[in-house]
Amino acid sequence: MNIMVGGTFSPLHDGHKKLIARSFELAGDAGHVVIGLSTDAFAGSKTHPIMPFAERRRALESFIRASEFSASWEIEPLEDKFGSTLNSDFDALVVSEETYPVGLEINRLRKEKGRKKVDIYQITCVLAEDGRWISSTRIHRGEIDDHGRVIR
Structure with a gap:
C-alpha cells in the first residue's frame, strides 16, 4: 500500500513516532511511505521555535533507519x-x-x-504521564519531555 503522512516533527516526539510507525505498518513489506516534512517557511507559522529543516530531516531519517521498517520510503x-x-x-x-x-x-x-478519494487512518494522540496529549508546544514550554514525562 502507498501511504502519505506529514508534519513538522519538531522535536520528533513519541506521538510523531507512533504516527510514522503506523504509516509503515499500513504500508506493509511491499508498500511505500511518503513523509511530507514542513519546510522552514511553512513551519514558521507555528507558535513555538522550530528546528531547521535539515535537522528535522536527519532526526526523521535516523528514527526510520533505527526502526528497520520494511517498506520503502x-x-x-x-x-x-x-x-x-x-x-x-x-x-x-x-x-x-x-x-x-x-x-x-x-x-x-x-x-x-476528479481524483479518487483515499482512505484516512487516524491514530489516537499519545498521552503524557499527566494524561494530556504529548505535543511539541508542551515540550517547548518545558512542561514535558519528548516521551511525555512531566518535567518537575
Missing part, C-alpha cells in the same frame, strides 16, 4: 498543509486526531479535481 518538502496529496496516486493518508480535518479536506479537494 522518502521524505519530501511540505510547502503547505496539502503537499503533493492533491495530485499524487496513493492509497491512504495517516493523520492524528488533531490533523483529521485536514485529511477530510484533502479528500474533498481530490474529489473536486
Whole structure:
C-alpha cells in the first residue's frame, strides 16, 4: 500500500513516532511511505521555535533507519498543509486526531479535481504521564519531555 503522512516533527516526539510507525505498518513489506516534512517557511507559522529543516530531516531519517521498517520510503518538502496529496496516486493518508480535518479536506479537494478519494487512518494522540496529549508546544514550554514525562 502507498501511504502519505506529514508534519513538522519538531522535536520528533513519541506521538510523531507512533504516527510514522503506523504509516509503515499500513504500508506493509511491499508498500511505500511518503513523509511530507514542513519546510522552514511553512513551519514558521507555528507558535513555538522550530528546528531547521535539515535537522528535522536527519532526526526523521535516523528514527526510520533505527526502526528497520520494511517498506520503502522518502521524505519530501511540505510547502503547505496539502503537499503533493492533491495530485499524487496513493492509497491512504495517516493523520492524528488533531490533523483529521485536514485529511477530510484533502479528500474533498481530490474529489473536486476528479481524483479518487483515499482512505484516512487516524491514530489516537499519545498521552503524557499527566494524561494530556504529548505535543511539541508542551515540550517547548518545558512542561514535558519528548516521551511525555512531566518535567518537575
